[in-house]
Amino acid sequence: DQQVKQNSPSLSVQEGRISILNCDYTNSMFDYFLWYKKYPAEGPTFLISISSIKDKNEDGRFTVFLNKSAKHLSLHIVPSQPGDSAVYFCAASIPNTGNQFYFGTGTSLTVIP
């Protein structure tokens, strides 16, 4: 049972525009959420995170929004750059479970120059 879902397998955006990647979850026990970026033939790399006590976290061009009532989070990239083209995974964890994370299936972002 997929507890973290990314319903859009792919997304194309023009360079300079905003990219919005969405993620939904079902388990209300999740208390921490992360986004990872993955280039082909490389392992995922950490991008940004958010705790369940916050509803927004910003890091440069990247902002993550968390809507706990809707069990929904989104990653905004502004402005989008061609180098942002990659697969983006959202992940969530439950308290006291170490580094066990539940990952979504990923969204492939293509930023068109």
Add this chain to the structure above:
Amino acid sequence: KAGVTQTPRYLIKTRGQQVTLSCSPISGHRSVSWYQQTPGQGLQFLFEYFSETQRNKGNFPGRFSGRQFSNSRSEMNVSTLELGDSALYLCASSRDGKSWELFFGEGSRLTVL
């Protein structure tokens, strides 16, 4: 500093065989987690080791096992391979049991024929 190193990078096995994958974490990292990535399921948590002890285990059959050595290096083993075990196996390390940011290796691509 050196990143997470996984060996071998690619391997081909036949059904019924067994395989051992190796992971060397970043120096100083004591937690090692293993994930299976398949196209339809995304990243699925296999298990986590911390200071040579298995802390968490995902929902995988007993054919999947692992261990961690005193130098934090980890191995995972899959016995009696099935076609469905074909996947990218990713290892991730972190400083301690709950540092939130996982550092992934490039993965070991297993093909079962």
